[in-house]
Amino acid sequence: MLDLSQPTRQSKKSILFYLFKNVKGLLVVALYAAFGISSRITTGWSTIFIAGFAAFALIAPILRYYFFTFHIAAGELIINEGFLLKQRKAVPIDRIQSININQNVLQRLLSISSLEIDTAGSSGKEIEIPALEFAFAKALKDTLKGSLTIVNATTAAQDASQAADDATNTVPLNQQNTTTAAHKETIEEQTVAETVMQLDIADLFKIALTQNHLKSGGLALGVVFGFWFQIKDFIDRFVGDPFENWEEDIAQTAVTNTIQITDYLGSIVVAFVLFCIVSVVVSFVLTFTKYWDFKMVHDGENLEVQMGLFNRREVKMPIAKVQILEFHSNPLRRLLGYQTARIYQAQSQSTKNTAIEVPACKPAMIIRLQQLLFNEPLETVLHELKPNPWSYMRLGLYVMSLFMLPLLVLAVYLKQLPIAIVAILVLALTGYINYNIGKRNAIKRDDSFVIFYKGWIFPSTIITPIYKAQAVELWRSIFIIRRQEIHVNLHTAAGSRTLKYLREDEARALAYGINSQVLQTKRSWM
């Protein structure tokens, strides 16, 4: 245990860390200064300006290091930072939901790591200590966890017996005893760690091969375009706009020989093949950098996941905080019998997502995960709510006709039959896909879980224990009242999940059922 009663500074390496960050920002400024300012302001002034900026960039990290302190007082973790704009953040330790250690490339080079502390609930209460010695970060995490356990141990014990109480109806007696015993055990000793899952290179290869390549390709395109627009200004300055005469060229070709689509067929095919290759390559690069050396460890109360090649990510998630378990798949991945699992925990409204993603789960692993996270198996007899697939089709058609009907009218007006056929085909396909999505969509529930089945080509299964629900929302537009259909939103501390076009009476019964079950339970849900 660390002694944190006195304000403590970060590792001295944090100066270097801040410096690097500043230099990165400074490079952009320098570029602009070199090419932008020089023409307008006299050179003397710009030099002073840049020198001042550089001096500030050098001194600021030292000041930042000096003024960033943290300590524990009266059950709160207190962080003071800033020298011009002083900030004091205090987080009650018993409100801490999760503590994560992250390392990006720079931090790995300096062998430091950042500690992120998240409190679910009100926003703006997330804390990051960006530069700690790796060992110190671990110790600090354990210290915080330690004081957290002391606070929670009593409540946890109550929870355990309560859980057993709650489970009386569904779980046989012997099983109930073991769960209680398991709970007590974990409170007393948390050191038993077992590796649940590890991915080797062969697994990574399979995952990369079955990624959603369209998404990767789109991402690559986005990055290329974004980058292009960023550097466009500089390029223009030196080589002029390469597409300057683009419109004239087109106009000229149009004049000299009328454009035939066959002229471009070759380049279209080449572009398509290129796009496919790039997409797959990007998938591979992304998969290998993200999931390199993926390891999931289960130690008593926590699930710990480590992964990443350059940016090492280490997430520790208390199992009690897990709210939603999701399984996603795609056609390629289904061929290999893999599914992607996502585990969501209670988190505040920050942009950073603390969900754990497990890229490749075989059926056995899926059952294992459910067992591990929820301690209770799913029952086989489930009560099922099916939505009306025709409503899905109708919505899809409405949205698509917004684009396709004008196109159709235009095609008829211009007497372009192929375009009209394409428009009609797209409409038909949209209807077909949406109908099938609606047909697969369903909510199933047993005594302890609600399960959402969604999607058709990219199916997903969403499992959440009923007692973790926060609120159920029923909503609909005025236009579907006549059809007696309604949408269900299930809100949990980790986000909301929606299923549309359910039968009104069934949906209401589901909402009341979940609501009263939440009221009956006294188990802590996050």
Next chain:
Amino acid sequence: MTNQTILASTLPVLDLNDFQKHPSRFLNKKLISKAAFLLPLLLGVGVLFFTTTVTYGFLGLAAWVLLLLAALFVSYKEYFIRGYILREHDITYRHGWILQHQLTVPFNRIQHTEINHGPIDRFFNLCELEIFTAGGASSDLSISGLDPADAARIKAFISGNVVAHA
């Protein structure tokens, strides 16, 4: 503690007629603020009168009146939908006319509650009760247009229950 199995069919079903309406001055407030919100557009119509022909001006005016009537009609309809049901252990709120929402929050999932008065609200002697749940705003409840005394009572009732549940 007892823990009997509850069947959905035997539960006390929410009676949709039980919804508590907001005070009628809330309707006035809504209508007036909607009209006030659309007033700047009237300036635009005035500009149209002076810059283009009178015909366009009248067309613009007609469009503005239509928009105003539509907005007022929606607000009017919404008022009769909007309402809450406070029960022993949960609160249900219903709002919206074109998109109708009904959200039930059990008291043991409420993190904290807040009462807000804006300047317009104060003028009409109204206030807004906000009920916060954990993890994001999606399940937060904000009941606007309550009588301040009612809001304070509801808040106290919920807080009392929140303490009892925690």
